[in-house]
Amino acid sequence: MSAYDESYLQPARANLGHMLEVATDDLGFGLGEFHGMFIASGLAARFGAGDYGLITGCSGAELAFHVVEEVGLPRPQRSEVRCRYDRGPEYWCGWALARYQWKTALAFGAIERFAPVEDVVLLYDTYHEMDVRHLDDWLDARRRNYFARTPLRMRRMAAGMSQSQLARESGVPVRSIQQYEQRRKELNKAAAETVVRLARALFCSVEDLLE
Structure with missing residues (x-):
């Protein structure tokens, strides 16, 4: 069962990708650091549950600003965000994880346990031109391995x-x-x-x- 209506999936993927891109490229956070903030802020739980105010009601940059505010840091200036036309590894990482979270209805925090975002972003060169279902297979394998009893x-x-x-x-x-x-x-x-x-x-x- 998916986390929310599929009609909202594409804007959700774009927003999560843009959020991570802005956080790393413009605001100077490490990818793992900011993703941890996203989870700790409570916004990840709302996003994953299909909060349309976060999925479609704001931009990825605004979502990044919300995360910063929710963890008690000063709100960044809008002027700090640059316009860009290419999409890099961080954007792809958020774009792909948003789809997997939607598909599985797992919490982002749970996904982070078996597939840390810093591991996922390293797959960019291998997977970003493939069908995203290949990444789903990789994530599923990590999930099975993590939860298998030793x-x-x-x-x-x-x-x-x-x-x-x-x-x-x-x-x-x-x-x-x-x-x-x-x-x-x-x-x-x-x-x-x-x-x-x-x-x-x-x-x-x-x-x-x-x-």
Whole structure:
């Protein structure tokens, strides 16, 4: 089920692309920094739910200004925004993510978890001239991989332990356990002592935890 009526999709894609373009090219923010601000401001949730005031009721530049204001920074001057006729990686990134968010109805914050905007923008050279559905396939694969249960997570859940409990029993920091379970760090590349501690705490072999 899509997030809102398809008739608003094209202006939504243009606005999100223009917002990121203005934020990075004109206002001097880093792409990941500003996208994080967009999510934290609450405007991403409204945009993703189909708030027509944000999708069609303002320009991408105005949307960027709204984000800045919502996080408590001084409002930029309109004169800081330049006119441009070409579209670069940041615009494409917003344009593509808006479509994926519409298609899946996932929150932008959820998409950011498995496909950080700074990873997506690196795909510009490969994907920007392709059918956007190829990028959808890439995002879907990242999503499946992110939410798939790792051996560590399955063993921990089978033992009835929380991440905090496992951290106490093993001596491995809870943050590291989270990163291993989310595949943001590879347990296969961890220090042998770390894997041994986890295996002992879970009463399993080291091999049971490796992928």
